[in-house]
Amino acid sequence: MLSIKDLSVSVENREILSGISCDFDLGRNYCILWKNGSGKSSLAMTLMWHPKYNVMSWEITLDWENLLDLSPDKRAKLWIFLAFQNIPEIPWVKLFEFLKWVYDNSVKTTTFMEFKKLIEPIFEELQLSKDFLWRDLNVWFSGWERRKLEILQMKLLNPKYIILDEIDSWLDVDAFKVVAEMLKALSTDQNSFIIITHIFTILDYISIDETLVLDHWKIVEQWWWEIATRIKENWFKK
Ligand SMILES: Nc1ncnc2c1ncn2[C@@H]1O[C@H](COP(=O)(O)OP(=O)(O)OP(=O)(O)O)[C@@H](O)[C@H]1O
Ligand SMILES: [Mg+2]
DSSP: OEEEEEEEEEETTEEEEEEEEEEEOTTOOEEEEOOTTSSHHHHHHHHHOOTTOEEEOSEEEETTEEGGGSOHHHHHHTTEEEEOSSOOOEEEEEHHHHHHHHHHHHTOOOOHHHHHHHHHHHHHHTTOOGGGGGSEETTTOOHHHHHHHHHHHHHHHOOSEEEEESTTTTOOHHHHHHHHHHHHHHOOTTOEEEEEOSSOGGGGTSOOSEEEEEETTEEEEEEOTHHHHHHHHHTTTO
16 A cells, blocks of 8 residues: 655745645555646655655655655655656666666566567557667657657556556647557556546546545545546536
8 A cells, every 4th residue: 555644745945735645555546636736746756756845744655665765766666657747858868778777676687688578579569669769768759659658667567556647748639549548458456546637538548446636735535536527527616
């Protein structure tokens, strides 16, 4: 279980999140809803670690291990994965090197050839050219290509807690459908999706067990998936 207790986060002496408590059980899917600028991405980033965020919390635990003591790579090793709202570019790091490093450090050590054999079929499956392996990570990649690479990492690493921060951003309608189908295929009772969205369409593909609604940085409603439908039809204000 991924458990957040009384989480407060500030940036540059301004409070972004205040007193958030929630639990995410493995095998259940969650949806986080609220307005632009309410702190959803900050919550996602805090779970993975962010250099600018000053975290004041009793604890964030995953199966009783305190995440706040761990660097982001160690958190990733505990099988938390974040699909970014704004996917960063990292010049000078080749995609192949990045993926191999991540795989070797979290699953098992491979030789160059072993990893090549492992990764190339996933590239074919995602209809990504193998030339991408030798390009700088995400640099000049289209939004669709960046998203495909996130799916590729999910397939490669098989994380348990998968945070999707507005997975629909960067994608046109057709590309979104393909991504949504892929995510649906990845959803099992051995993982949990934590979905941050404004668009709701993703919820047609991944069934939600619980919805959390934030207001003024606090969770104001925590209910079953029906609330997502209610907000979709009646908006937040109503
Ligand atoms: N690194 C940062 N430095 C300064 N301010 C930040 C930083 N990260 C977030 N904030 C501020 O915290 C607030 C919450 O931002 P956040 O991106 O978490 O909102 P959000 O709910 O994800 O919004 P959206 O729905 O538009 O993606 C905003 O006012 C934002 O400007
Ligand atoms: Mg956001």
